[in-house]
Amino acid sequence: MSNAAKAKGTRYESEIRDFLNANGFTVRRVVQMGRADQGDLHGYPLHIIEAKSVKSIDLPAFVRQADREAVNAGESFGVCFVKKVRGSTGEGYAVRSIATDIRLVRRLQVMEEALQDADFGRWFDIDEELREAA
Structure with missing residues (x-):
């Protein structure tokens, strides 16, 4: 090089x-x-x-x-x-790769579901904030 x-x-x-x-x-x-x-x-x-x-x-x-x-x-x-x-x-x-992207999106999905279960209010606030930022 x-x-x-x-x-x-x-x-x-x-x-x-x-x-x-x-x-x-x-x-x-x-x-x-x-x-x-x-x-x-x-x-x-x-x-x-x-x-x-x-x-x-x-x-x-x-x-x-x-x-x-x-x-x-x-x-x-x-x-x-x-x-x-x-x-x-x-x-x-x-x-x-698509396989890596699937692993990443699956992780996001599972973690988001866990946050919804643990603290729906916090999840809702974060979701709303990130939607507004887009």
């Missing part, structure tokens, strides 16, 4: 970190670890993020890498954030 490509990747990782942090998360870049790599960004709940700012997009390889690095990091889900050419950071793409 050339220094220019590495700088481009580092810049995109920093853009994602800053964007997520500006949106209420506490995300940090992590040191690469070769075969035991644990993704590019940590602190996005339940996920590791693999960031890609490349000309040639290879979704299967990106998803495999994110899934492998999630396992290495001990996180439940891997996601690859792919830069949109001439787009803002928020216009990029979050890519995962």
Whole structure:
């Protein structure tokens, strides 16, 4: 990898970190670890993020890498954030396999049902707040 490509990747990782942090998360870049790599960004709940700012997009390889690095990091889900050419950071793409997405949505469904059972009033307030924010 050339220094220019590495700088481009580092810049995109920093853009994602800053964007997520500006949106209420506490995300940090992590040191690469070769075969035991644990993704590019940590602190996005339940996920590791693999960031890609490349000309040639290879979704299967990106998803495999994110899934492998999630396992290495001990996180439940891997996601690859792919830069949109001439787009803002928020216009990029979050890519995962359908199987991973099903596991994530199932987890959200079960946790939401648990919150409804434990404290329906709190669930209702949160649901209403998040619907208004959309």
